[in-house]
Amino acid sequence: MSAKNWDRVPIDAQSIEAPLSLAAVFLVVTVGGDQAALSKISAVLAGLDDLVKTVGFRDLSGRLSCIAGIGRELWDRLHLDGRPAELKPFAPIQGPVHAAPATPGDLLFHIRAERADLCFELERILLDSLGDSVTVADEVSGFRYFDARDLLGFVDGTANPTGLDLPASALVGGEDAAFAGGSYVVVQKYLHDMAAWAKTPTHLQEEIIGRTKIDNIELDDDAAPRKSHKTLTTITDDGGNELDILRDNMPFGRPGQKEFGTYFIGYSRYLWVIEKMLQRMYVGEPPGAYDRLLDFSTPQTGTTFFAPSRPTLQALLHDAQGTPADG
Numbered sequence: 001m002s003a004k005n006w007d008r009v010p011i012d013a014q015s016i017e018a019p020l021s022l023a024a025v026f027l028v029v030t031v032g033g034d035q036a037a038l039s040k041i042s043a044v045l046a047g048l049d050d051l052v053k054t055v056g057f058r059d060l061s062g063r064l065s066c067i068a069g070i071g072r073e074l075w076d077r078l079h080l081d082g083r084p085a086e087l088k089p090f091a092p093i094q095g096p097v098h099a100a101p102a103t104p105g106d107l108l109f110h111i112r113a114e115r116a117d118l119c120f121e122l123e124r125i126l127l128d129s130l131g132d133s134v135t136v137a138d139e140v141s142g143f144r145y146f147d148a149r150d151l152l153g154f155v156d157g158t159a160n161p162t163g164l165d166l167p168a169s170a171l172v173g174g175e176d177a178a179f180a181g182g183s184y185v186v187v188q189k190y191l192h193d194m195a196a197w198a199k200t201p202t203h204l205q206e207e208i209i210g211r212t213k214i215d216n217i218e219l220d221d222d223a224a225p226r227k228s229h230k231t232l233t234t235i236t237d238d239g240g241n242e243l244d245i246l247r248d249n250m251p252f253g254r255p256g257q258k259e260f261g262t263y264f265i266g267y268s269r270y271l272w273v274i275e276k277m278l279q280r281m282y283v284g285e286p287p288g289a290y291d292r293l294l295d296f297s298t299p300q301t302g303t304t305f306f307a308p309s310r311p312t313l314q315a316l317l318h319d320a321q322g323t324p325a326d327g
């Protein structure tokens with residue numbers, strides 16, 4: 001679907017290129033062990049497109065979208081035809097100081113809209129349909145914070161790919177033709193130590209992120225002994241070309257509980273690109289020179305999924321379960 005249609009008709013399910021939004025829900029669930037649970041979730045996934053229409057059509061300018069991602073174990077349990085070449089569970093990382101844990105999750109629903117009520121309504125009906133076939137592992141409601149800043153005060157998302165670079169970075173291509181148009185999705189829920197961050201002078205915060213705080217200008221730290229977050233997460237292939245991912249991080253929090261967080265979500269054509277970013281952040285480059293963002297941000301979750309394109313998802317479910325596939 002092209003961008004110009006987004007205000008005229010609902011956004012197809014599985015539209016990774018759907019616009020970054022003012023509100024989002026990140027819902028991760030595990031699926032029960034019996035066949036009835038598998039049949040139920042297959043039917044709900046097959047009907048996801050209709051559900052987005054049901055809720056999204058009520059305010060098209062709200063641009064409701066929903067992407068479902070499937071984890072490696074569930075993929076095998078559903079006996080889906082073939083498997084995306086790189087799909088595997090999130091690999092935990094132990095760095096010299098900080099660790100990235102792997103946490104359970106069979107299905108991810110990434111719900112985005114310009115209105116929090118649209119996200120809420122879709123999630124409510126979705127969970128109602130899934131019933132006791134699933135258990136909620138994690139649920140986060142994120143919000144856009146001023147000019148797309150994270151709660152640390154930096155503009156987050158600037159270096160995202162745009163135009164033709166977006167599908168080229170985020171969507172599987174001819175290298176895995178059966179799953180072309182889909183995307184590997186990695187999520188991590190981070191909590192921030194706001195008190196420690198507030199005590200860190202702004203020039204040091206800027207060195208850690210790799211951009212200026214107020215006006216978001218990129219800093220050149222190629223010669224610095226300690227690389228910034230933006231430099232550690234810049235990955236190049238053997239030919240020196242940069243490999244981007246699509247990020248749609250969202251702040252979340254409950255000030256009354258002293259909870260302040262960033263929900264990281266990255267979509268990538270190649271899972272290894274996100275894995276390499278994480279290695280460089282946690283282990284460091286050179287090893288030991290880890291990402292100092294982690295001194296102030298601790299991951300609570302870490303899970304990997306594959307989000308097939310809408311036609312691929314419909315075909316997979318149809319072949320596996322004999323569920324009706326419309327579209």
Ligand code: HEM
Nearest residue numbers: 150154155156157158159190230233234262264277278297
């Ligand atoms: C606490 C969690 C995180 C926060 C608050 C955060 C924040 C930021 C900020 C402020 C920037 C600079 C502006 C921009 O280009 O977006 C940035 C860049 C970036 N981050 Fe993160 N980030 C987090 C976690 C991660 C993780 C886990 C990854 C990858 C696994 C990642 C990958 C990237 C990439 C690829 C860039 C762009 C680098 C470039 O300039 O090419 N981030 N992040």
